[in-house]
Amino acid sequence: MDLVLTPEERAFQEEVRTFLRERLPPDVRERTWTGARMDKEDQVRWEKILHERGWMAPSWPVEHGGTGWTPLERYLFEEEMEAAFAPPPMPFGVNMVGPVIIAFGTEEHKRRFLPRILSSDDWWCQGYSEPGAGSDLAALKTRAVRDGDHYVVNGQKTWTTAAQHADWIFCLVRTSQEARRQEGISFLLIDMHSPGITVRPIRTMDGGEEINDTFFEDVRVPVENLIGEEGKGWTYAKFLLGHERTGIAGVARSKAQIRRIREVARSETSHGRPLAEDPRFRERLAEIEVELMALEYTILRIVSAMNAGTAPGPEASILKIKGTEIQQALTDMLMQAVGYYAHPEYPPPEPGANVAPVGPEHAAGLAARYFNWRKSSIYGGSNEIQRNIIAKMVLGL
Amino acid sequence: MNFSFTDEQRLLRESVEKLVAAEYPFEVRRGLAASEAGFSRELWRKFAELGWLGLGIPEDAGGVGGGPVETAIVMEGLGTGLAVEPYLATVVMGAELLKRSGAARSDRLARLAAGELQVAFAFAERQSRYELANVETRAEPEGGGYRLTGAKSVVFNAPAADVIAVSARTAGGPRDRGGLTVFALDASAHGLEVREYRTMDGLRAGEIELDWVRAGPDDVLGRPGEGLDVVEGAVNSGVVGACAEAAGIMARMHRDTIEYLKHREQFGTALATFQALQHRLVDMYMACELSRSMAYMAAVRLGSPETTEAELRRAVAAAKVQIGRAGRFVGENAIQLHGGMGMTDEMPISHYFKRLILIDRQFGDADHHLREMAGTSP
Structure with a gap:
């Protein structure tokens, strides 16, 4: 065992750093650093820069535009991205539907969809949850009925992040009623511009509108948009959830947040001294750092095993639970750091009015972020569901 | 010792509960929070008719008597309905401040x-965080009176206030415990500017700029140079009121979460049947009960003439620590157990959560008060 990067690994790290230093647009970096909302244009602009360098989808096979990096190199890349406050690509195309298309799609699917994911010309969203199917995803009711060479889709999906910006949605739909609820589900790619689709934004408690209800009313979907076999969608969905989970720990992002907290704490005062010098504050931050370190070395253990060819198992659920707990603790500390300036409303009631925020600039939006980040222990399979997975799959209970 | 409500207090409690149930469905609250004024003047008049605004004010000064326990009862009830009326600012803290008025007291x-x-x-103030003696706003003597210059941060109810009480330094350095004076300024005073805004939890506040604002000797609350007593008195009242409000909010969030889990079905059964979730609800229940005990303990201590200064300091700090921690535990779990629905603006639970979390920021967070308890504040 050793924890020292080889000269090759160090050179790789340096290459990534140089790229980020030279190519990450300063305004995009700034927005990621302050936690301001990014609009689609900014995100696309950055994704196209990544794409130009060939780094949009590091984990994909080389023949489809991936990098051929080892798991450790991928990890180092993600780490450098987060450390530089470079926003990661939108996950729905690259990390979610992309790998499913690569593993289970036809050659035509690959030719048609993968290049446009890499170039950020197509934006995707995820059609999984429904009002009656959250943690219990197999309870989903959206129906797709075969009519000639089309499916006719009716139903409702919810919590669809970025649906208002998306060109495509990958959906779990029920194509038949079977005794086992996990059967009879199919994985369908649907053009968001199809007639019969309505997107209604859901306002969240932080004042944002990043999630939506998506309604389907007699939406006609060509049968060639079916992934794999009809009725086998659950298998593909499980495959995808595995992919979603490994990146969810967000260790590098949490490290960057710790740097941000320190910076904010240097500008805040407590009892006449900078908050950054306050022993209780420092100890609280150190406690979170210890947790983060424990998580980081657990990931490195998993990455090392992957480097040696072992596929990540259900212990990835540890990463989801601990990763999101740490992220939430950090949003909490950041909010605490600004004392009374957690109170002013954010965003201010007239967005775009270009009014200076109330109080210090570094305090703007920190409470909103704490409230928004409560979602992280709910999405991607709630932390309760992750515990069920560990109990069943790891502990054999 | 008798740590239970008197008959009168029980009646007060019922009357608050009745009003909240009848007049404060969540959609009313939502509308008021979004309205121009930010609260209901009509309900405020009703509070006056019911005698709630005179609680804590002696009868000979136009009040109805009673003390911190009575105002805590009202605050707890208003918390249950997540009321936006400025009872905490005007009655719980405002009356405490204005009692220190000179000639204008009764009026x-x-x-x-x-x-x-x-x-x-x-x-x-910007640099003070939760340290009450940390005041840079200055009041310079002029003629027989004073001129105030400085800035004040996150002043709740400033947009609606007729009187704005301001702590200012008449002597000493920026962190000295002596040399503070509290002034009752007319909100329309020349040189006093309020930048109004909404808060994350649906209330109204303002940033205040004081530019050479004139104050007369009669505007001093308490004694010149001994203002820290006045500040601490008002803030102690505020803490107790906020703790009672939080107890009401927590109880409501807990109740709503139980209802939600009883009706939300997943895996073919109500979520409430899962033992892991039942235990969470039990832990939340205990946190609610312990918090309520602490809120009323602090109210009793605050209202009792037998309480020593040290006992009061300890009681107030301990209650605020308990409320801050339990509030986070109950609030975060209530959202978690509501799943995605808990994140939405549409559900009342998210609004209760925001107020509960921000109560921990008001008057000092749990960390701040823990150090007050331990005597380790720098």
């Missing part, structure tokens, strides 16, 4: 009790 208190006077207390 001000009578108008407050009648619902004709709104109060805000400007004690925090």
Whole structure:
């Protein structure tokens, strides 16, 4: 065992750093650093820069535009991205539907969809949850009925992040009623511009509108948009959830947040001294750092095993639970750091009015972020569901 | 010792509960929070008629008597309905401040009790965080009076206030415990500017700039140079009121979460049947009960003439620590157990959560008060 990067690994790290230093647009970096909302244009602009360098989808096979990096190199890349406050690509195309298309799609699917994911010309969203199917995803009711060479889709999906910006949605739909609820589900790619689709934004408690209800009313979907076999969608969905989970720990992002907290704490005062010098504050931050370190070395253990060819198992659920707990603790500390300036409303009631925020600039939006980040222990399979997975799959209970 | 409500207190409690149930469905609250004024003047008049605005004010000054336990009962009830009316700023803290008025005392208190006077207390500053003696706003003597210059942070109810109480330094360095004086300024005073805004939890506040604002000797609350007593008195009242409000909010969030889990079905059964979730609800229940005990303990201590200064300091700090921690535990779990629905603006639970979390920021967070308890504040 050793924890020292080889000269090759160090050179790789340096290459990534140089790229980020030279190519990450300063305004995009700034927005990621302050936690301001990014609009689609900014995100696309950055994704196209990544794409130009060939780094949009590091984990994909080389023949489809991936990098051929080892798991450790991928990890180092993600780490450098987060450390530089470079926003990661939108996950729905690259990390979610992309790998499913690569593993289970036809050659035509690959030719048609993968290049446009890499170039950020197509934006995707995820059609999984429904009002009656959250943690219990197999309870989903959206129906797709075969009519000639089309499916006719009716139903409702919810919590669809970025649906208002998306060109495509990958959906779990029920194509038949079977005794086992996990059967009879199919994985369908649907053009968001199809007639019969309505997107209604859901306002969240932080004042944002990043999630939506998506309604389907007699939406006609060509049968060639079916992934794999009809009725086998659950298998593909499980495959995808595995992919979603490994990146969810967000260790590098949490490290960057710790740097941000320190910076904010240097500008805040407590009892006449900078908050950054306050022993209780420092100890609280150190406690979170210890947790983060424990998580980081657990990931490195998993990455090392992957480097040696072992596929990540259900212990990835540890990463989801601990990763999101740490992220939430950090949003909490950041909010605490600004004392009374957690109170002013954010965003201010007239967005775009270009009014200076109330109080210090570094305090703007920190409470909103704490409230928004409560979602992280709910999405991607709630932390309760992750515990069920560990109990069943790891502990054999 | 008798740590239970008197018959009168029980009646008060029922009357608050009744009003909240009848007049404060969540959609009313939502509308009021979004309205121009930010709360209901009509309900405020009703509070006056019911005698709630005169609680804590002696009868000879136009009030109805009672003390911190009575105002805590009202605050707890208003918390249950997540009321936006500025009871904490005007009655719980405002009356405490205006009692220290000189000649204007009876007049001000009578108008407050009648619902004709709104109060805000400007004690925090950009650099002060939660340290009450940390005041850079200065009051310079001029003629027989004073001129005030400085800035005050996050002043709740400032937009509606008729009287704004301001802590200012008349002597000493920026962190000295002596040399503070509290002034009751007319909100329309020349040189006093309020930048109004909404808060994350649906209330109204303002940033205050004081530019050479004139104050007369009669505007001093308490004694010149001994203002820290006045500040601490008002803030202690504020803490107790906020703790009672939080107890009401927590109880409501807990109840709503139980209801949600009883009706939300997943895996073919109500979520409430899962033992892991039942135990979570039990832990939340215990946190609610312990918090309520602490809120009323602090209210009793605050209202009792037998309480020593040290006992009061300890009681207030301990209650605020308990409320801050339990509030986070109950609030975060209530959202978690509501799943995605808990994240939405549409569900009342998210609004209760925001207020509960921000109560921990008001008057000092759990960390701050833990150090007050331990005597380790720098």
